[in-house]
Amino acid sequence: MRIRNRMARLAACAAAATGLTVAAAGSASAVTTTVQVWGVSGTYLGSGYFHGGGSGAIEVYDAFCDGDNGIIAAAYVWRNSSWTTSGLVSVRGCGSTNYNGLADNSPRPAYGEQVKFTVCKLTPDGVWKDCINTYVENY
Numbered sequence: 001m002r003i004r005n006r007m008a009r010l011a012a013c014a015a016a017a018t019g020l021t022v023a024a025a026g027s028a029s030a031v032t033t034t035v036q037v038w039g040v041s042g043t044y045l046g047s048g049y050f051h052g053g054g055s056g057a058i059e060v061y062d063a064f065c066d067g068d069n070g071i072i073a074a075a076y077v078w079r080n081s082s083w084t085t086s087g088l089v090s091v092r093g094c095g096s097t098n099y100n101g102l103a104d105n106s107p108r109p110a111y112g113e114q115v116k117f118t119v120c121k122l123t124p125d126g127v128w129k130d131c132i133n134t135y136v137e138n139y
Helices: 001-028
Strands: 032-038 042-052 057-062 069-079 083-092 096-101 114-122 127-138
Touching: 032 114, 032 127, 042 069, 042 114, 057 069, 057 083, 083 096, 083 114
Parallel strands: none
Antiparallel strands: 032 042, 042 057, 057 096, 069 083, 069 114, 114 127
16 A cells, blocks of 8 residues: 555656646746856866846856956857957956846847857956857847
């Protein structure tokens, strides 16, 4: 008798979890894309984030405590047959973040438009290194 009750409870929990997952997936309204930046030795240096929805936003986080280097990110939109800068954001300093809401930028990404999101290491002299390009839809 106990085995049947446990199996029934397990089945009920699995069904509830499946329903919750489907409900949560259906209610998502904005997409966030994360690009992680790693050092040559495999050390996590930081991240860049593109927050979709509306006009979008970009954010960077510096996780490595070296003081001089940082993380930089750029968002580009396709205008007049080329990628045009919509916004930049950079940060230096252990545990620091910086944010740029793109709504007031010109040009700003339209809802549903493709955005080229670039995240790079930022050297002390301002050089962008080891850039990672990601193409996302602004939803």
